[in-house]
Amino acid sequence: MDVIVIGAGPAGGSATRELAKRGKKVLLIERSQEIGEPNYSTAGTPKETIAEFDLPEKVISASWNKILWASPRVKAAWEYPKTMGYVFDFAALKKFLAEDAAKYGAEIMVGTSVEEFVVKNDSITGVRYHGVLGNGTTNAKIIIDATGHHELANRKLNLNPYSIKYLANAMEYQMTGLAKELHDTIAFYVGTGYATQGYAWVFPMRNNEAAKVGVCTYRYAGSKSLEKMQEEFMNNLGCFENMEPTEIHAGAAIADGGVKNHVYKNLILVGDSAHQINPLAGEGVRHSLAAGRMAAEVITDAFKNPVLNLTDLKKTYEHEWRATFSRKWRFSFAVGNFATQASDEQIDGLLEVLRDMEVNDFYDFFFHYNHAVIFKYPELLLFLAKNIKDVAGIIKETQI
Numbered sequence: 001m002d003v004i005v006i007g008a009g010p011a012g013g014s015a016t017r018e019l020a021k022r023g024k025k026v027l028l029i030e031r032s033q034e035i036g037e038p039n040y041s042t043a044g045t046p047k048e049t050i051a052e053f054d055l056p057e058k059v060i061s062a063s064w065n066k067i068l069w070a071s072p073r074v075k076a077a078w079e080y081p082k083t084m085g086y087v088f089d090f091a092a093l094k095k096f097l098a099e100d101a102a103k104y105g106a107e108i109m110v111g112t113s114v115e116e117f118v119v120k121n122d123s124i125t126g127v128r129y130h131g132v133l134g135n136g137t138t139n140a141k142i143i144i145d146a147t148g149h150h151e152l153a154n155r156k157l158n159l160n161p162y163s164i165k166y167l168a169n170a171m172e173y174q175m176t177g178l179a180k181e182l183h184d185t186i187a188f189y190v191g192t193g194y195a196t197q198g199y200a201w202v203f204p205m206r207n208n209e210a211a212k213v214g215v216c217t218y219r220y221a222g223s224k225s226l227e228k229m230q231e232e233f234m235n236n237l238g239c240f241e242n243m244e245p246t247e248i249h250a251g252a253a254i255a256d257g258g259v260k261n262h263v264y265k266n267l268i269l270v271g272d273s274a275h276q277i278n279p280l281a282g283e284g285v286r287h288s289l290a291a292g293r294m295a296a297e298v299i300t301d302a303f304k305n306p307v308l309n310l311t312d313l314k315k316t317y318e319h320e321w322r323a324t325f326s327r328k329w330r331f332s333f334a335v336g337n338f339a340t341q342a343s344d345e346q347i348d349g350l351l352e353v354l355r356d357m358e359v360n361d362f363y364d365f366f367f368h369y370n371h372a373v374i375f376k377y378p379e380l381l382l383f384l385a386k387n388i389k390d391v392a393g394i395i396k397e398t399q400i
Contacts, residue, residue: 001025001026001138001140002024002025002026002137002140002141002142002299002303002377003015003019003024003027003140003141003143003144003299004127004138004142004143004144005026005027005028005144005146005354006029006114006143006145006146006147007029007030007109007145007147007148007150008030008035008094008097008146009094009146009148009250009272009288010093010094010271010284010285010288011146011270011272011273011276011288011289011291012028012030012144012146012271012292013028013093013094013097013292014032014102014289014290014291014292014293014296015146015291015292015293015295015296016028016097016098016101016106017098017100017101017104017106017292018292018293018296018297019106019296019299019300020101020106021101022296024299025107025363026101026106026107026313027106027107027109027140028098028101028107028109029109029112029114029129030108030110030112031111031113031114031245032110033111033132034093034097034110035108036090036092036094037262038251039090039247040090040170040172040249041088041285042087042172042201042203042214043061043093043203043285044064044085044086044087044088044091044283045086045087045088045283045286045369046084046085046363047083047086047175049085049086049285049286049289053289055093056096058089058094059089059097060086060087061087061088061092061205061207062086062204062205062207062208063083063085063087063184064083064084064086064185064186064203065079065080065082065083065084065184065185065214065223066078066080066184066185067084067185067186067187067362067363067366068182068185068187068188069188069190069351069354070189070190070351071190071193071194071347071348071351072191072192072193072194072236072344073191073348074347074348074352074355075351075355076352076354076355078357078359078362079361080359080363084363085367087186087203087205088285089205090285093285098305099134103250105186108122108255109129109131109133111131112129112130112131112132112133113129113130113131114128115129115130115247116128116131117152117153117267117355118137118139122291123265124264124266125139125140125232126139126140126143127143132399133311141266141308142266142267142268142308142313143266144268144269144292145266145270145273146271146273146292147273148253148271148272149251149252149253149254149272152273153264153267153273154259155266156245157264159259159269160260162204164219165219165256166218166251166255166256166279166337167218167219167253167254168198168215168216168218168252168254168255168282169217169250169251169252170198170214170217170250170251170252171214171226171227171248171249171251172201172212172213172215172249173245173247174182174205174211174212174213174246174248174249174309175213175240175244175245175246176209176243176244176246177209177210177211177243178202178204178205178208178209178210178211178243179239179240179375182202182204182211183204183208184204184205184314186201187201189201189202189237190232190347191348193236193344194215194233194237194343195215195216195217196217196224197217197340197341198212198215198216198217198218200213200215200216200230200233201213202354203239210296211243213230213234213240213243214249215229215230215233217229218340223275226250253272253275253284254272255275255277255279255282255333256275256279257326257329257330257333258274258321258325258326259274259275261318262274262314262317263314263317264320265310265343266308266310268295268298268299268313268317270292270295271288271291271292271313274291276288276291276321276325279329279332279333279337280332280335280366281332281336281366281367283340283367287325290324291321294317294321297319298316298317298320298333299313301316306398311373325369328371331371332371334388335384337387338387338388342387347389349383353377353379353383356379356380357373357377357380357397361373361376
């Protein structure tokens with residue numbers, strides 16, 4: 001086997017699909033007994049994602065042309081004249097990636113958990129697994145850890161010290177119906193009236209016939225449970241009277257801007273196992289797809305050499321990832337970290353200056369990390385300078 005991929009989420013599925021398309025012998029190992037489970041993700045994405053990763057229409061559940069940010073006192077909304085993004089059918093997306101990979105020759109093991117890495121002569125030669133069809137060991141030249149917040153490599157190999165400092169815990173209901181005022185809208189809610197040290201959301205599903213409704217909290221150590229926050233958020237927002245939950249999802253991810261070490265010898269971390277989630281918007285699916293494809297490209301190039309150069313593998317992947325995302329994410333992390341710890345007064349102040357931002361500027365700021373647009377808005381720049389520690393240094397380092 002050329003490559004073993006552990007985990008069939010967007011990152012693992014993307015890596016497997018891309019490697020198989022490039023003619024590599026790849027094995028995808030998934031702990032769930034069904035590809036597509038667990039089905040937790042808000043799964044919002046900008047419109048470019050579909051074409052960029054050659055995804056079919058069947059993975060789309062709803063479209064959106066409006067972004068709403070609101071506290072109990074202040075609303076900021078950006079409405080566009082056309083579709084600007086989508087909400088994935090998350091289970092369908094994961095199934096498509098695995099099924100498409102299989103068409104190109106990838107092997108898949110479901111209901112199987114990787115228990116240990118096999119280490120020989122200071123190199124990882126394979127994995128030990130336990131599954132519904134039995135136990136065993138399988139070997140490969142390169143391993144991809146796409147285990148999400150389980151972070152197999154970080155826990156087993158201490159590749160990156162595991163810390164819950166920026167752990168985001170979330171739960172969400174998938175519900176029938178959706179209030180008309182929230183149709184075609186990805187809505188985020190902040191402030192203690194909606195969520196403690198985090199945010200809440202309502203995303204459309206099934207072309208506005210259903211919705212994802214959830215809460216997320218960072219570093220929260222209080223006595224209020226996620227279930228209680230969810231109940232209070234729904235009561236305070238007050239537009240769920242005609243909606244009923246049909247699914248409950250729960251999950252976690254670390255949103256700290258990314259790990260230090262993405263590669264260890266012949267092991268590559270992708271997706272949530274590498275904390276590759278936008279620390280401002282909480283968006284992970286698009287970046288996981290990108291991480292999987294990037295890993296496949298780097299691995300394919302590595303196999304072109306007679307002898308695998310693992311030093312180049314690390315250098316190339318980490319350079320590519322950091323050049324694409326990491327520097328820009330430092331500014332996103334600063335703003336997101338502030339927003340999850342700010343007082344209600346500060347949050348209201350942020351929304352008041354944000355809502356003056358032009359619709360296209362906000363889209364570029366939020367999804368494309370074009371932070372330079374803030375210089376067009378003196379009040380926003382002044383607010384950030386007053387409220388975020390070392391924002392001047394961050395701006396200089398990220399070269400915005």
